[in-house]
Amino acid sequence: MSRTVMIVDDSLFMRKILRGILVEKGYIVVAEAASGIEAMKNLHASHPDIIMLDIILPDSNGLDLLESIITVCPDSKIVVCSSIGQAQVIQKSLDLGAKAFIQKPFTPEKVSEVLENLEY
Amino acid sequence: MDMSLYRDLFVSESRSHLSAFSELIVHLEESPNDSAAIDELFRHAHSMKGMAATMGYDQIVGIAHTMEDLLGRIRSGEFRLSPALTDLLLAGSDALARLVSGIESGSDVLEDTTALIERLAAFDPSDKAHANLDPNLPLQVADNTPETPVVTHQFRRTDSFKSIRIKTETLDHLVNITGELITNRYRLAESIRQADATECREPLHQLTALLRDLRDEVFKARMLPFSFISERFPRLVRDLARKQGKEVHFQLEGKEIELDRGILEEITEPIVHILRNAVDHGLETADERVMAGKPFGSTITLTVCRDKDHVEIIINDDGRGMDPESLKLKAVEKGLISSGQARQMTQEEAYQLICKPGFSTAAAVTDISGRGVGMDAVREAVHELAGVLTIKSQSGMGSCFVMRLPITISIIHALIVQCGPFEIAFPLTVVKRTLELKRSEIREESGVSTIIMGDQQLRLRSLRQALHLTESSKEDNALLPVVVCDVGGILLAFSADHISGQQEIFVRPLRSPLSHLRGFSGATVTGDGRVLFVADASALA
Numbered sequence: 049m050s051r052t053v054m055i056v057d058d059s060l061f062m063r064k065i066l067r068g069i070l071v072e073k074g075y076i077v078v079a080e081a082a083s084g085i086e087a088m089k090n091l092h093a094s095h096p097d098i099i100m101l102d103i104i105l106p107d108s109n110g111l112d113l114l115e116s117i118i119t120v121c122p123d124s125k126i127v128v129c130s131s132i133g134q135a136q137v138i139q140k141s142l143d144l145g146a147k148a149f150i151q152k153p154f155t156p157e158k159v160s161e162v163l164e165n166l167e168y
Numbered sequence: 169m170d171m172s173l174y175r176d177l178f179v180s181e182s183r184s185h186l187s188a189f190s191e192l193i194v195h196l197e198e199s200p201n202d203s204a205a206i207d208e209l210f211r212h213a214h215s216m217k218g219m220a221a222t223m224g225y226d227q228i229v230g231i232a233h234t235m236e237d238l239l240g241r242i243r244s245g246e247f248r249l250s251p252a253l254t255d256l257l258l259a260g261s262d263a264l265a266r267l268v269s270g271i272e273s274g275s276d277v278l279e280d281t282t283a284l285i286e287r288l289a290a291f292d293p294s295d296k297a298h299a300n301l302d303p304n305l306p307l308q309v310a311d312n313t314p315e316t317p318v319v320t321h322q323f324r325r326t327d328s329f330k331s332i333r334i335k336t337e338t339l340d341h342l343v344n345i346t347g348e349l350i351t352n353r354y355r356l357a358e359s360i361r362q363a364d365a366t367e368c369r370e371p372l373h374q375l376t377a378l379l380r381d382l383r384d385e386v387f388k389a390r391m392l393p394f395s396f397i398s399e400r401f402p403r404l405v406r407d408l409a410r411k412q413g414k415e416v417h418f419q420l421e422g423k424e425i426e427l428d429r430g431i432l433e434e435i436t437e438p439i440v441h442i443l444r445n446a447v448d449h450g451l452e453t454a455d456e457r458v459m460a461g462k463p464f465g466s467t468i469t470l471t472v473c474r475d476k477d478h479v480e481i482i483i484n485d486d487g488r489g490m491d492p493e494s495l496k497l498k499a500v501e502k503g504l505i506s507s508g509q510a511r512q513m514t515q516e517e518a519y520q521l522i523c524k525p526g527f528s529t530a531a532a533v534t535d536i537s538g539r540g541v542g543m544d545a546v547r548e549a550v551h552e553l554a555g556v557l558t559i560k561s562q563s564g565m566g567s568c569f570v571m572r573l574p575i576t577i578s579i580i581h582a583l584i585v586q587c588g589p590f591e592i593a594f595p596l597t598v599v600k601r602t603l604e605l606k607r608s609e610i611r612e613e614s615g616v617s618t619i620i621m622g623d624q625q626l627r628l629r630s631l632r633q634a635l636h637l638t639e640s641s642k643e644d645n646a647l648l649p650v651v652v653c654d655v656g657g658i659l660l661a662f663s664a665d666h667i668s669g670q671q672e673i674f675v676r677p678l679r680s681p682l683s684h685l686r687g688f689s690g691a692t693v694t695g696d697g698r699v700l701f702v703a704d705a706s707a708l709a
Contacts, residue, residue, distance in 0.1 A: 061181045061219050065174055072169065073225050104211055153221035156169050 051163075054079040054094055056113075057102035057129065062152075066100055066129075069156045073164070084108025084116075091120055098153040098163060099145070103130045103137055111140055118145045125166045129154070171223055179272045185212045186268070187399040189261050194402040194506055198255050198417065203243075210239040216264065227281045228267050234288035235260045247293035251410075258403070260288055305359075334389075336429065342386045343578055346379075347674030349353050350579065351693055353379055354671070385660055387428065387576045394472045394481075395423040397436045401443060405468060408447040415454060415465040416447060422472035425480055428576045431553055435481065435573065438546040442483050442569050443468065445543070449486035460564065462486070477581070478597060481572050486566040492518035499527060514656035519559035523547040552689050554595040554675070558656040570656075572597065582673050583699065585651060585664035588637040591700045592664070593673055593692065598705050600654040602667055604647040618662055621652060626661045634687060634708050640665055650686050654707040660709045676701050 053075045055063050063080050070077055079094040081087035084105050091099075099117060103110035114126060128141045128149040138149045148162050189212045192205050199205070220228035235257060242249055249257075263284050270278045353375060360368045375613040402418050409416035427435075429476075451466045458464060471482040496510040498523045505513075521527055525544040550557040555573035574580055574597055582593035583602070603621065610628060611618045617628040628650065632639055648669045653660045675690040677683070682691070687708035688701045 059181060059219060060213055061174060061177045062222070064177055065222055068169060068173070104214060131214060131221075152218040153224075 050074055051097040052076045052078045052094065053098045053100060054081065054090060054096040054124075055089070055100045056081045056084075056105070057100070058082050058105050059102075060101065066159070069154075069159045070148060071158045072156065073163070083133060083159060084113045087113065088120070091117060091124075096124055097168075098166065099124050099126045100150075101126055101128050103128050110137070111144060112145075114141055114144050114146060125168070127162060127166070131166075137156045174223065175271065178219055180269055181219065182216060182228075182264070182268045185216050186261055186265050188212055188300070190258065190403045191399045193249075193254055193257050193261070194251050194406045194418075197251065197406070200249050206239065206243050206249075210236060210243055213239055225267070227278055227436065228264060230285045231260050231264055231267075231281055234285055237287060238291060250293065253291065253293070256291060297511050302304045315619065327359065337389050339386075339429070343390065345675075346386050347579055349379055350383065350672060351674055354694065356575060365499055383579060387579075388575075390429045391426040392432055393423060394425050394427060394432070397432050397439075398423050398470070401439070401470060404440065405443055405447060408444060409451075412447060413453065413582050414447065414451055416451065417465055417467045419467065419469040420471075421469065421544065422474075424434065425474050425479060426575075427573070430578075431573055431576075434549055434553055435571065438549045438571070439470070439483070441543070441546055443470070446483065446485040446487065446567070450485045450489075452488050456488075474575075475572075477575055479575055479620050479676060481571040481573065483569045484566065485568075489563045489565050489567050490519060490522070490561040491563045492561075495519065495521045499524065514658070516559070519561055520547075520656060520658065523557070547706075551706065554597055554654050554689065554702070556654070560657075578676075579672060579674050582671060582702065583651065584668040584671055585631070585649070585662075586666040586668055587631040587635060587664050588640075590635060590637075591668070591694070591698060592631065593671075593702045594651055594653060595702065596670070598653045598655055600652045600659065603650040603652065603661075605650055606645070606647060610648070619650065621659070621661070624659065626652065626659050628661045628663055629709055630663050631708075632663075632665075634662075655709075657708040658706070660705050662705070662708065672700070673700065 053070055055066050055070075057063050057066070059078075060082070063082070067077050067080070075098070078096050079090040081090050085108075087099075087101075099121075101110065101114060101117070102132060103114075105113065110128075114128070117124065117126060125147040126141075126145065128138060128146045129152060130138055130149065131152045142149065147166055150159060150162050192209045192212070196202060196205050196209070213232050217229055217232035217236060219225075220232060238253070240258065241247060263279070263281055266433055267278055267281070302325075342456075353372075356375075357372060360372055401420065405416055405418040427546075446468050452462075454458065454464050457466065467484075467486050469482075469484045471480075471484070472483070473480050492513075492515045495518045496505070496513060499505045500507050500510050504521070504524050504527060523543045523546065525542070527543075533588075547557050550571050550573070553573050555571055558570040558572070559567065560570070561567040574595070581596040583596060583599050585592050585594065601621075603619075605619060609619060611620075617630070618625050619628045620626075630639065649664050651662045651664060651667070653662070671694075673692040675692050677690050678685060678688065682688075682707060685701075687704055689704040689707075690702040692700050692702065694700050
């Protein structure tokens with residue numbers, strides 16, 4: 049069965065690119081969110097298997113949001129998306145419970161590799 | 169994966185990052201301690217870098233990365249934003265904008281950015297060469313001012329998942345269809361009235377209500393906040409001021425107020441021109457200000473406010489202002505008016521002289537004022553939008569330009585008057601009141617008719633005369649309908665044959681050769697197919 053995904057990124061461009069990659073790889077994108085507030089709102093309705101989370105968002109501290117998501121949906125696998133040069137934030141998010149991370153810019157192959165290696 | 173599919177999205181999103189970026193940099197120059205704004209600047213540079221890297225645009229990545237790095241150092245408190253650093257960051261954002269435009273136009277060869285990247289990467293705040301580019305300007309505000317309280321910063325709104333993009337032509341087309349529907353409703357209502365078809369009245373009422381809803385929704389879809397065009401203004405004022413060696417504080421209020429996209433589009437250049445004029449000619453140099461006992465720095469305020477169905481865009485400066493007597497003298501010298509006309513002019517009328525073609529208050533035309541449209545074009549643009557431009561000023565204290573505009577384009581409320589075979593619509597934005605006068609209340613003096621309204625004496629213009637029709641042969645005791653218009657504080661009175669009433673009309677622009685008709689800014693077709701011209705009161709007078 050196809051896995052469901054929610055994409056959290058304030059950039060419409062990034063959301064569309066990710067959506068394109070995910071759909072091509074057979075995932076179902078059940079929700080997109082441009083902000084932390086929107087992410088929490090959509091989370092209740094969609095309960096996705098995977099959450100692709102951009103760690104820098106306009107209205108939230110990405111790490112706080114990560115903790116809130118884990119509290120509400122402990123079963124969702126969180127994949128942190130970030131840019132090069134943010135090793136500290138990535139480490140912290142893994143410590144807090146993120147399952148994997150992808151560094152931007154990402155290729156379709158890299159996204160697919162990371163998602164396939166998630167353990168359920 | 170075909171990345172070209174995402175190119176348009178990359179371009180539009182990059183543009184919004186860049187315009188927010190420029191606005192924030194200028195804001196930070198004034199409030200260097202606004203840490204939230206620094207964070208947000210960092211985030212814009214960071215997002216641009218991530219997007220460009222995904223698309224494989226290495227030059228953008230290079231610039232955005234070095235800018236992000238500099239901002240990171242400001243954020244960590246290593247140094248503060250100085251005018252030199254501001255210039256450098258703005259140069260970076262300009263280069264990014266050019267690269268994005270190059271990508272949009274599909275150009276294969278993008279400009280060489282190596283030198284700029286090197287400059288950004290090599291920035292040293294202690295380097296004297298960077299300290300201040302212009303020796304005439306005061307030293308870095310950031311380093312000299314005491315700690316100012318941190319300003320709470322509004323984050324930009326992001327695109328919502330619930331919104332979609334629509335081509336502007338589609339929206340224009342929807343307005344046209346709605347306008348035609350409204351015109352047809354008037355036509356239908358007239359037929360129903362003539363046929364006395366009572367059974368049709370109820371459906372007609374429903375149709376009317378639905379059309380009103382449709383019109384409101386269509387217009388709502390076309391509305392954009394003023395910030396859509398105003399993001400570039402702080403930067404524009406800053407750059408002009410810096411070029412002129414003037415210190416200007418620019419304030420923008422009411423940028424959340426929404427206007428029709430078409431109006432925003434048409435009004436941008438006139439605003440830019442007024443701002444340019446203000447910085448270039450309206451404001452004194454710092455020396456002149458100190459001599460006149462005024463604060464060293466000048467202020468330009470752009471305020472947008474809503475008043476029922478209208479929006480007022482007000483541009484205020486605290487510069488040297490204008491002297492009505494000097495304006496009149498200059499207009500007489502230039503042969504634009506006679507000395508007799510000058511004597512009879514009110515202050516408001518004297519200020520409007522700067523909008524006459526061929527009039528310029530500038531002693532020397534600089535490269536700034538020489539560009540773009542003149543004040544005559546500003547006034548014309550405002551009139552074409554069925555708006556009014558008012559100019560107020562106080563010598564030594566500053567000037568104020570008010571553009572009063574309808575919120576929506578094309579469908580306006582108008583007062584319809586009859587004149588011979590013609591019907592003329594006066595936009596309600598300019599109509600002050602209507603009067604009915606006896607012939608005996610009109611004074612004739614050397615061919616000029618005047619009337620008294622309250623304590624004011626107004627010149628009365630006959631619409632028949634303006635339209636080159638023969639005067640009607642009404643009996644002397646018949647009442648003469650008069651429309652009094654307020655155009656930028658100047659009252660103009662027009663006599664007509666008959667005032668038919670108010671109506672919502674769908675204005676269409678006049679095309680050549682009708683566009684050469686003086687005194688009319690558009691036309692509409694009434695319910696029964698008659699053509700009705702929309703008056704431009706100031707041009708008719």
